[in-house]
Amino acid sequence: MFNNLSDKLNNIFTALKKRGALKEEDVTAAMREIRIALLEADVALPVVKEFIDTVKEKAIGQEVVDSVTPAQMVVKIVHDQLVAILGAESSELNLKVTPPAVILMAGLQGSGKTTSSAKLAKFLKDKQKKKVMMASLDVYRPAAQEQLKILGASIDVETLSIVDGQKPLDITKRALKEAKLSGMDVLILDTAGRLHVDDALMDELIAVHKLSKPAETLLVADAMTGQDAVNVAKSFHERLTLTGTILTRVDGDARGGAALSMRQVTGCPIKFAGMGEKVDQFEIFHPDRIAGRILGMGDIVGLVEKAAEAADEKEAAKLQKKIQRGNFDLGDMESQLNQMLNMGGMGGIMKMMPGMGNMQEKLLGAGIDDKAIKRQIAIIRSMTPKERKFYKLLNASRKRRIAAGAGVPVQDINRLIKQYEGMHKMMKKMKKLGKKGMLRGGLEGLFS
Amino acid sequence: MAGWFNKLKNGLKKSSDKLTDSVTQVFTHKKLDDQTLDSLEEVLITADLGVSVASQIVDQLRDERFGKEISNDEILTFLAQKISEILDPVAHKLKIDTTKKPYVVLMVGVNGSGKTTTVAKMAKQWTDEGLKVSIAACDTFRAAAVEQLEVWGRRLDVPVFKKELGADAAGLAYESYDKARKNQDDVLLIDTAGRLQNNTDLMNELVKIVRVLRKHDADLPHACLLVLDATVGQNAHSQVETFSKMVDVTGLILTKLDGTAKGGVVVSLADKFKLPIHAIGVGESAEDLQPFTAKDFAKGLVLKNE
Numbered sequence: 121m122f123n124n125l126s127d128k129l130n131n132i133f134t135a136l137k138k139r140g141a142l143k144e145e146d147v148t149a150a151m152r153e154i155r156i157a158l159l160e161a162d163v164a165l166p167v168v169k170e171f172i173d174t175v176k177e178k179a180i181g182q183e184v185v186d187s188v189t190p191a192q193m194v195v196k197i198v199h200d201q202l203v204a205i206l207g208a209e210s211s212e213l214n215l216k217v218t219p220p221a222v223i224l225m226a227g228l229q230g231s232g233k234t235t236s237s238a239k240l241a242k243f244l245k246d247k248q249k250k251k252v253m254m255a256s257l258d259v260y261r262p263a264a265q266e267q268l269k270i271l272g273a274s275i276d277v278e279t280l281s282i283v284d285g286q287k288p289l290d291i292t293k294r295a296l297k298e299a300k301l302s303g304m305d306v307l308i309l310d311t312a313g314r315l316h317v318d319d320a321l322m323d324e325l326i327a328v329h330k331l332s333k334p335a336e337t338l339l340v341a342d343a344m345t346g347q348d349a350v351n352v353a354k355s356f357h358e359r360l361t362l363t364g365t366i367l368t369r370v371d372g373d374a375r376g377g378a379a380l381s382m383r384q385v386t387g388c389p390i391k392f393a394g395m396g397e398k399v400d401q402f403e404i405f406h407p408d409r410i411a412g413r414i415l416g417m418g419d420i421v422g423l424v425e426k427a428a429e430a431a432d433e434k435e436a437a438k439l440q441k442k443i444q445r446g447n448f449d450l451g452d453m454e455s456q457l458n459q460m461l462n463m464g465g466m467g468g469i470m471k472m473m474p475g476m477g478n479m480q481e482k483l484l485g486a487g488i489d490d491k492a493i494k495r496q497i498a499i500i501r502s503m504t505p506k507e508r509k510f511y512k513l514l515n516a517s518r519k520r521r522i523a524a525g526a527g528v529p530v531q532d533i534n535r536l537i538k539q540y541e542g543m544h545k546m547m548k549k550m551k552k553l554g555k556k557g558m559l560r561g562g563l564e565g566l567f568s
Numbered sequence: 569m570a571g572w573f574n575k576l577k578n579g580l581k582k583s584s585d586k587l588t589d590s591v592t593q594v595f596t597h598k599k600l601d602d603q604t605l606d607s608l609e610e611v612l613i614t615a616d617l618g619v620s621v622a623s624q625i626v627d628q629l630r631d632e633r634f635g636k637e638i639s640n641d642e643i644l645t646f647l648a649q650k651i652s653e654i655l656d657p658v659a660h661k662l663k664i665d666t667t668k669k670p671y672v673v674l675m676v677g678v679n680g681s682g683k684t685t686t687v688a689k690m691a692k693q694w695t696d697e698g699l700k701v702s703i704a705a706c707d708t709f710r711a712a713a714v715e716q717l718e719v720w721g722r723r724l725d726v727p728v729f730k731k732e733l734g735a736d737a738a739g740l741a742y743e744s745y746d747k748a749r750k751n752q753d754d755v756l757l758i759d760t761a762g763r764l765q766n767n768t769d770l771m772n773e774l775v776k777i778v779r780v781l782r783k784h785d786a787d788l789p790h791a792c793l794l795v796l797d798a799t800v801g802q803n804a805h806s807q808v809e810t811f812s813k814m815v816d817v818t819g820l821i822l823t824k825l826d827g828t829a830k831g832g833v834v835v836s837l838a839d840k841f842k843l844p845i846h847a848i849g850v851g852e853s854a855e856d857l858q859p860f861t862a863k864d865f866a867k868g869l870v871l872k873n874e
Contacts, residue, residue, distance in 0.1 A: 156619055162801030165614045229824060229852070230680025230797060260852065261685075262719035267712035270733075274711070315827045342680065346616040346801025351828045369679065373766040374803035397679070397709065490768050 161375030206407030229313030232368035316355035616832030679762030704744035
């Protein structure tokens with residue numbers, strides 16, 4: 121539904137004959153769509169209203185630049201305002217206190233506190249060379265303390281020993297003492313999940329906060345949270361004075377409107393984003409990326425960065441040379457396919473591309489998914505190096521052998537060869553067009 | 569029954585206070601006009617009903633009462649009734665077929681939705697009803713997920729089948745069925761690891777669990793329950809859609825209804841997917857699993873607390 125925001129706006133604006141400045145009635149019509157879009161992205165209603173008012177004021181009277189459509193212009197104004205509210209740039213942790221700097225993790229049940237604690241510990245240990253200790257104050261959920269201990273062991277971060285029956289406040293005292301004695305830079309306190317309306321548990325959390333005087337008090341919140349995000353963030357902020365938020369499950373397909381709601385009501389920056397189940401899938405939060413997602417416009421920056429990470433630079437340079445010379449072989453295709461998988465597979469790539477959200481369904485319908493990519497890799501790996509270089513060698517008996525080796529029907533081999541030929545042809549075309557031509561044709565061109 | 573209704577009502581109090589307050593604010597004037605209807609739609613959206621269902625309900629109100637005098641009480645009754653009409657067809661308790669030994673219930677859902685706690689609650693409920701229950705701890709991914717279930721197993725005196733961290737979940741499910749059948753258990757509850765619905769690899773692992781279970785019997789699992797966190801927003805639609813597509817979800821369980829967010833998303837889910845809602849979670853202890861009742865739920869959501 122969301123991917124159509126730009127389309128919807130386009131429809132509104134095609135009614136406009138005259139270009140020039142954006143008029144009030146057009147902007148009002150556009151804002152109706154923006155409002156629905158934001159609500160469907162789970163941005164809380166009061167936040168949506170305030171947002172619309174601000175954007176409307178900014179948009180009315182704006183000159184529409186020649187090369188863009190009025191719809192694009194409005195989307196840009198909306199996008200910029202989203203980024204402005206989310207915080208123009210990412211915000212670092214403030215750990216400049218007498219060590220150990222305490223980080224208190226709080227949030228609802230199941231928001232991802234324990235996993236985030238371990239991820240944060242690993243992040244501080246690896247990227248900032250900090251000596252980190254973790255302690256679980258969760259005496260309610262069965263085996264919660266065990267969970268943190270196991271995670272700690274897996275990332276080689278110390279956890280406070282578990283003493284059965286000890287109360288959260290006593291554990292806090294012991295953790296503070298222990299962290300100080302063993303010369304820790306940072307102490308991460310993982311707390312039990314609690315409802316913001318549960319007074320007894322909130323009082324307990326306040327007591328822990330008072331006792332540990334955290335340098336950072338972070339609310340851990342699920343990117344899938346609905347309208348309630350404002351209530352949750354507000355209550356936690358009022359009681360604890362938060363210093364930031366960790367947004368979890370950003371790797372899901374939720375639009376993440378909760379991020380905007382929470383940012384707006386607490387005024388605290390979102391500092392990190394949880395991007396997966398593994399302890400290293402943790403990133404500094406980039407406001408501009410989530411802004412694009414809330415609007416359903418994709419995350420181009422994220423895509424580019426992921427591509428840079430996935431691609432071994434030397435390999436990429438080598439590949440580019442080959443493409444330029446026009447001798448892209450099946451072995452190169454294999455490394456490209458591998459790269460695609462490293463970038464989070466088809467789903468991951470498509471989601472990040474603006475306007476390509478719909479493509480994913482189409483590709484899946486055509487049987488192009490991660491499994492298909494893996495199968496293609498298997499096929500190429502079943503070929504001899506010579507065959508990979510000179511695909512024309514592939515006669516019927518070779519194809520049968522490869523099919524048996526990869527565990528696929530012979531038709532799949534033919535399909536792969538066809539696809540390779542298509543790619544090969546396209547690369548020749550690209551060579552002719554040069555860089556500029558490729559940009560003009562755009563990604564759609566590559567997939568058609 | 570009175571006990572649980574109070575509990576639900578107390579749980580819902582905060583949110584219905586909010587909703588009722590907003591409705592009252594909307595109706596400072598008595599004639600039903602466009603502005604009022606718009607604000608009313610917003611009120612429903614704030615409760616996570618979603619834009620389309622909210623406007624659908626408001627349109628009905630417009631058709632019936634536009635331009636006429638209407639009181640706050642009338643509007644609340646109208647809302648409750650409309651919501652209840654949507655929810656009523658999906659409010660079913662899960663019926664265990666005791667001729668199947670075991671009746672297999674597969675629990676699925678995203679991370680942190682409350683699967684493991686719900687498994688424990690269901691085990692407790694069915695044990696209390698006199699059924700013989702066992703649990704397969706097939707979340708072999710999350711650290712200490714197995715230990716969490718073992719603690720519950722000891723508390724409830726229910727056997728928990730397990731394997732080491734990282735073991736093949738499908739294999740464990742397969743073996744657990746064997747054991748449960750040998751023990752002549754009435755119910756086998758299979759807990760699985762949380763997974764986001766857009767993670768194709770993890771979803772395929774779930775499909776594998778079902779595929780392997782069906783080597784025993786093509787009817788397995790007898791029930792596949794998607795556990796949804798009530799705080800979730802519109803992404804619940806994507807969850808229900810994808811999980812249903814991959815593993816034939818037969819029903820929903822809504823957890824964490826004791827907070828301030830609830831109700832709304834269920835209404836739009838019921839409207840769209842028609843999947844039965846078997847139970848709701850209203851707390852962290854084993855007895856905090858309650859049947860889902862459309863009327864009470866709708867009432868609790870929109871009506872003032874008496």
